Amino acid sequence: MHDGSLENPTDPDCVTLATQRAPLEAWIDEAAQQLVPFVILGDFNRRINRFGQDDHLWREIDDGDPTGLDLWRLPFDREAECNPSFPQPIDFLVFDDRAWQMVDEASFREITYDPEDQDLERGTPSDHCPIAVTLDLGAADDGEDDEPSDPDTTDLDLLYAPAEGLEGEELRGVLHEIAMQGHSRLSYAEVWGALDFTDEDPDNPGNVILLYTGRSHPKPDKVSSVLNPNHDNDSWNREHVWPKSHGFPSEGQLAHSDIHHLRPADVTCNPDRGNLDFDESEFAHPDCASRRDADSFEPSDAVKGDVARMLFYMDVRYAGDDGVPDLALIDEDSRSGPLLGHLCTLLDWHEADPVDDFERRRHERIVETQGNRNPFIDRPQFAMAIWSTCGVN
């Protein structure tokens, strides 16, 4: 099979598809400027979900141009069931932000043919199965709110109402229920594209911000690990802030691809952090703007609170269900198992480095992508209410 590249394509079909991108983009640009919600639907002849945000076609059209344009597609994370030989869908419904607000995502269906009606060889009733979704036209944005996906204060108050006034284990249990709401699993491959969006540099949409160094670096310069021969020292990869070896080593486990704790990081710093606990550390490690010693890693002051809140989330989100062990923060060296330290240091960091604009923006983008929320970004006071025994200074 040819490689399907749309960059300097040689295959005649790919040349033609590549040529179609410009008029498609032109149509999108014009539609976006007319402020009417739009949907592009049909046969894209492209397995967009295989590479998601990195797909040559998708990335060109979902490019944030005109400014603020954001496209959504269905199906996003499910296989096509029409023909077992072709699990990757090529038919899509693609929505702009305004139309996406009207979509009832749970209503999405692929309507397959009953076995007695289907002849796969002839391709009848058709070699494609129809895909359907319902939209509520009354749910249209009035155009006044530029960030319509931000739930307003009332929504958040309602969401967290069951947690108000609780403490300790009781609060930890209720936040588990809240943190799992709406969580839709991304594949580990889809994490790349998701991070391009969630951790995008606000001053340069072509870049992401790397967690430990704070460096802005081009999105496409991704490598799977420092062992990848294509890497150079500036490349980035997917850092599991809660180390995957501490509870969810397999790609199929939900926490493995949970973007609440996944960050772009310098490919050379990622192994330096390894699976160390977080704590105050002895030696400066200037290349990674961090400190480390034999048994701990200490990120820069700028992201200490971010790291703490990601780990608080992991503690409450994973309680032994969803195929992931009960993850727990402890105030000592964790060594192994589904544990991580050091809780009291993390609480100090949480207090010293409160939620900032970048973290808030990243969080809203995660919610848009993955569906569920980090309670400790919405309600920072919950951390002390659960773990009050540390005695923060």
Next chain:
Amino acid sequence: MLAFTLLTSTTAASATIKLVAWNLNNLHFVVDEPLRDGAPSRSEEDYQLLQKYRDRLDADVIALQEVNGPRAAGLVFPPDQYDLYFSARYIEDLVTGKATHLDPEQRSDRIYTGFAVRRGVFDAVSKRDVPSLGVIHAADGRPVRWGTEILLEKDGQLLRLLSVHLKSGCTTAAWRTRPTPTV
């Protein structure tokens, strides 16, 4: 169980519509005659099956691909129940004779994008062609499919839809730094 969910669902009410995308695999209106090489010929039973799934869909708007114009679409979406909007490539092929030329080399591929819109749902529907998507495919010197756009109006709300059928044969690739995916 969730206040959050309840709130969003109570604000959502009335004006719900169902959208569908459906490629009908070379749907011809002539029984037992393949539309082009490699296409299945269609029996009366095929049209009945497609009607069965049309009813199962119960959709308000269906974006169609690979249909040989309104005559073929009308066999599945009867005009007393659905308004049909088709790419003007269909008209062009008819008036230039490319739809009917006896020499298959001179004939167009005769598959078009379009829409079926359930009657009585919308206050207004207007259609526009998007011929810009019909770029010339160098391998055979012919244009590929146009897009078809409709603008729907219901209770003062507008929605713009574009039915597309992009070029086949080039299904996957990612940017260069992508690690080898596991499939």
